[in-house]
Amino acid sequence: MIKILFICHGNICRSPMAEFVMKDLVAAAGAADRFEIASAATSAEEIGNGVYPPARQELARHGIGCAGHAARRIRREDYDRYDYLIGMDRANLANMRRMWDGDPAGKVHALLEFAGRGGEDVADPWYTGDFNATWRDVLSGCQGLLQRLEEQR
Numbered sequence: 001m002i003k004i005l006f007i008c009h010g011n012i013c014r015s016p017m018a019e020f021v022m023k024d025l026v027a028a029a030g031a032a033d034r035f036e037i038a039s040a041a042t043s044a045e046e047i048g049n050g051v052y053p054p055a056r057q058e059l060a061r062h063g064i065g066c067a068g069h070a071a072r073r074i075r076r077e078d079y080d081r082y083d084y085l086i087g088m089d090r091a092n093l094a095n096m097r098r099m100w101d102g103d104p105a106g107k108v109h110a111l112l113e114f115a116g117r118g119g120e121d122v123a124d125p126w127y128t129g130d131f132n133a134t135w136r137d138v139l140s141g142c143q144g145l146l147q148r149l150e151e152q153r
Helices: 014-028 053-061 090-099 111-115 131-152
Strands: 002-008 035-041 084-087 108-110
Touching: 002 014, 002 090, 014 035, 014 053, 014 131, 053 131, 084 090, 084 131, 090 108, 108 111, 111 131
Parallel strands: 002 035, 002 084, 084 108
Antiparallel strands: none
């Protein structure tokens, strides 16, 4: 079982979009039973909240649901539980490494590195208002991640 945790600041926009996009991609590939996919926040601001309505609407435009999501914060034990800890931007990555005292097992990655865009941040729709740009970033990152995982299989 491959365990993936997507992480952003509040766990209401980018990381849940990535979670549900990735779940959709692995289901379409007939591989859902090989994956555990979740998302979390680096902050405590949105704990318990669902996916932000415009993010939920963007997912719905692409036929992807996100019912039942409740934002949660990353925990120390997530480092041992998950194989891939994927941040949406440089600030997330710094906060993740601080929480886990670095990255001794090399599990921390930026989502867009899987799209061949290492060093770039996933567009943050909380500030840009452009949920479609975030969708495109998330989709390309998740597609690249799935391709890499299939190649490693």
